[in-house]
Amino acid sequence: xxxxxxxxxxxxxxxLQSQSYHVPDSRGLIKLDAMENPYALPDSLRExxxxxxxxxxxxxxxxxxxxxxxxLLIAQLGLADGLDLIxxxxxxxxxxxxxxxxxxxxxxxxxxxxxxxxxxxxxxALGMRFVGVPLGPxxxxxxxxxxxxxxxxxxxLVYLAYPNNPTxxxxxxxxxxxxxxxxxxxxxxxxxxSPFSARSFAGWLGQYDNLLLMRTLSKQGLAGLRxxxxxxxxxxxxxxxxxxxxxxxxxxxxxxxxxxxEQPAELESQAREICESRQRLFAxxxxxxxxxVHPSDANFLLFRVPAGQGxxxxxxxxxxxxxxxNLHGTPGLEDCLRVTVGTPQENASFLQALERxx
Ligand SMILES: *Cc1c(COP(=O)(O)O)cnc(C)c1O
Numbered sequence: 001x002x003x004x005x006x007x008x009x010x011x012x013x014x015x016l017q018s019q020s021y022h023v024p025d026s027r028g029l030i031k032l033d034a035m036e037n038p039y040a041l042p043d044s045l046r047e048x049x050x051x052x053x054x055x056x057x058x059x060x061x062x063x064x065x066x067x068x069x070x071x072l073l074i075a076q077l078g079l080a081d082g083l084d085l086i087x088x089x090x091x092x093x094x095x096x097x098x099x100x101x102x103x104x105x106x107x108x109x110x111x112x113x114x115x116x117x118x119x120x121x122x123x124x125a126l127g128m129r130f131v132g133v134p135l136g137p138x139x140x141x142x143x144x145x146x147x148x149x150x151x152x153x154x155x156x157l158v159y160l161a162y163p164n165n166p167t168x169x170x171x172x173x174x175x176x177x178x179x180x181x182x183x184x185x186x187x188x189x190x191x192x193x194s195p196f197s198a199r200s201f202a203g204w205l206g207q208y209d210n211l212l213l214m215r216t217l218s219k220q221g222l223a224g225l226r227x228x229x230x231x232x233x234x235x236x237x238x239x240x241x242x243x244x245x246x247x248x249x250x251x252x253x254x255x256x257x258x259x260x261x262e263q264p265a266e267l268e269s270q271a272r273e274i275c276e277s278r279q280r281l282f283a284x285x286x287x288x289x290x291x292x293v294h295p296s297d298a299n300f301l302l303f304r305v306p307a308g309q310g311x312x313x314x315x316x317x318x319x320x321x322x323x324x325x326n327l328h329g330t331p332g333l334e335d336c337l338r339v340t341v342g343t344p345q346e347n348a349s350f351l352q353a354l355e356r357x358x
Contacts, residue, residue: 014127021121029323030349032340035165035193035300037221039270039343045263052259056251064246069258073229076261080206084237089248091192091216091228092118098188098230099126100243102156110155112141114166114330116190119159131155134332139167139294143175150182158183161190163197166327166338168296170199180208186236188212193298195220195271196278202231209233217257219299221267225253274299278341284351288358300340302327305358310335316357322350 001009008016026033041049066087074085088094099109099122109123113132120130133149136142141160150158158179163170180187187210189201194215205213212232217225227249230237260267278296285293285303293303305313310328314337317324324340327333339350 014124018121018125024323026323029318029321030342030346031323032342032346032350033323033325033338034223035219035298035340036223037219037267037270037274037299038341038346039221039273041221041260042266045260045266048263049256049259052255053252056255058251060251062247062249062251062254066249066254069249069254069261072258072261076264077202077231079231082234083206083231084234086230086237086241086244087249088228088230088244089253090218090226091190091214091230092122093226093248094214094228094230095119096122096125097240097243098157098186099123099128101240102186103128104156108153108155109157109159110149110153111159111161112146112164112171114139114327114332115159116161116165116192123157128156129153135164135167139164139169141171141175141179143172143178146175146179147182150179150184154184156185158185158187159190160187161192162199162201163193163297165192165298166300166302166325166330166333166336168193168294168298168300168302170197170297173199176201177204180204180211183210186210186212188214188230190214192216192219195267196275196299197297199297205231206233209235212236217260221270222257222260225256227253227257271299274341277344277347280344281339281341281347281351284347288355290358300338302333302336302338304334304336307335310337313337313354313357317350317353320353320356322353324350 095118103126107128108131109119109128110131111119112135123130131149131153133145160176191200191213194200201213204211212230214230216228282293282301285291290306291303293301310326314326325338327336327338
C-alpha cells in the first residue's frame, strides 16, 4: 500500500473532506482582523507579572484545578451555590469539550447564522450535525424560526453569542429566554465580548438547569494566554470536567491570568477606551458614502460596502498594510467587512486608506 492510500484508508472520511482553519499571515500589517485588544498591559502590571513569573515552577505540572485562579474568579463573579466553573485553553477548547461530551451520530448543534464558525467546525469534527438558523433583518434573532428549528431538530446544544460575532449586536433578551425554555438540551450563551457590552446573561445563571455561560479573556486583552471559562449548574460542569485534559491550563497562564485579574481596573479601563473608539469609528464609517455600518456592542464593527466591491476593498486595504476580515461569501453577509477597533492611530490609518480606496 502506498503512503497516500494508507492515509486515505485510515483517516476519518469527514477529516479528509474538511478544511483547516485559515489564519492569514499578519506580519508587518496593522492587525484589525481578530478582535484583539490593541493595547499592551500598563507598565506597572507588567512589572508585577514579571515578578510573579520569575518563580514559575516550569519543572512541575500545573495545578490541574487551577485553584488560585479559580478561587479568585469565583469570588469576583460572586458565583452562587450550585453553580460551578470549568477552564478551557481558550473558549475554543470548551466548544470542543462540549462537542466531545454531547457527540452522537444523530445529535444536532444549532445556532443562528451568521455566527461564530467554531460551533459548526467542532460539531462536525465530532460527527454531529450543525443546523444554522438565519438571523432576521438587522441581524436580529428570528425567534419563530429558532423555535421551529428547535422543535424539529431537538438539538443537544444551542449556541447564542451575546453579542454575536460577526454581526456585533445583542439579541432580544425575551427571545433568548424563550429559546432557553424551549431547548430540550443545553443552551450556551457565549459572552466572548462581555467586556464591551452593557448587557449580560450572568444574572440568569441558575434559573435554568440547561443554561451555561461561556467567557474568555481573549478579546479583553489576553488572547495570547488562551484562557476561557464556562459557568453553569454544577451537575453539568462536573460531567464536562471528566473529559477535560488534566493539565489544559499551563503554569504560565495560571500565574499571568491571576496577576492581571487581581487588578481588574486596568483591563476595564482599556475596554472603556475601546468602546469610546468604537463609537468614533462607527460615526466616521457612517459618514462615508456607500457604506452602511451596523451598531455593535463588541470591539468590532461590521459594515457593508457597495455591491460587488467587498473583495476589491478588502484587497485594497491589504495593499495599504491593513488587515481586516472579509466576510463576503458568508451567506447573508454579501460585501460585508469586519474591522476590529484598534488604537486611535490604527483606526485613523484604516479610515484614511478606506477613503482613498472608495
Ligand atoms: C473569539 C471568540 C471565541 C473564542 O475565543 P478564545 O480565544 O478561544 O477564548 C468564542 N466565541 C466567540 C463568539 C468569539 O468571537
